[in-house]
Amino acid sequence: MKILITGGLGFIGSNFIRYALAKYPVMKIVNLDKQTYASCLATLKDLASNPRYAYIKGDICDPKKVAQAMSDCTAVINFAAETHVDRSINDASAFLNTNIIGVQVLLDAARKLKIKRFIQIGTDEVYGSRLKGSFNENDRLLPGH
Ligand SMILES: NC(=O)c1ccc[n+]([C@@H]2O[C@H](COP(=O)([O-])OP(=O)(O)OC[C@H]3O[C@@H](n4cnc5c(N)ncnc54)[C@H](O)[C@@H]3O)[C@@H](O)[C@H]2O)c1
Numbered sequence: 351m352k353i354l355i356t357g358g359l360g361f362i363g364s365n366f367i368r369y370a371l372a373k374y375p376v377m378k379i380v381n382l383d384k385q386t387y388a389s390c391l392a393t394l395k396d397l398a399s400n401p402r403y404a405y406i407k408g409d410i411c412d413p414k415k416v417a418q419a420m421s422d423c424t425a426v427i428n429f430a431a432e433t434h435v436d437r438s439i440n441d442a443s444a445f446l447n448t449n450i451i452g453v454q455v456l457l458d459a460a461r462k463l464k465i466k467r468f469i470q471i472g473t474d475e476v477y478g479s480r481l482k483g484s485f486n487e488n489d490r491l492l493p494g495h
Pocket of ligand 1: 362410
């Protein structure tokens with residue numbers, strides 16, 4: 351089983367990659383990350399020689415890179431995002447590109463390649479806060495800001 355993780359040099363994605371490789375000994379992971387200011391290449395440096403891990407530097411808005419990274423994958427988990435929302439006050443373009451166009455590029459590629467499962471990582475800025483249980487896709491949107 352090979353899965354594509356996007357944004358895997360960020361805070362949550364990098365921890366997920368480490369966790370998944372340890373928990374699922376047959377799993378292979380391709381990590382597509384643009385290496386923005388929010389990434390940390392050194393975080394996964396020790397995985398460089400792991401035959402079940404491959405890193406591709408690239409943008410989720412780039413259909414060619416995405417098709418290359420997604421090829422032979424059975425699932426996609428998108429952690430790639432512009433996350434520090436205060437930065438959008440000065441310039442929102444990166445947010446619109448990555449968080450909207452990038453997701454569309456990933457979804458289009460997943461549909462074309464008949465990817466069985468696509469998991470889009472979100473935040474409580476989308477559905478609001480919840481103290482018990484979990485949200486599902488039919489819940490009401492309740493953006494935090
Ligand atoms: N950190 C939290 O506490 C938290 C809580 C809830 C939800 N989330 C969500 O989890 C997801 C990941 O959050 P995080 O804290 O790990 O983010 P982060 O900012 O630490 O990492 C984001 C990663 O995405 C990469 N990236 C950005 N734009 C890209 C692009 N166009 N193409 C490829 N890679 C790109 C960056 O280089 C970086 O490595 C986000 O959707 C975020 O909203 C985070």
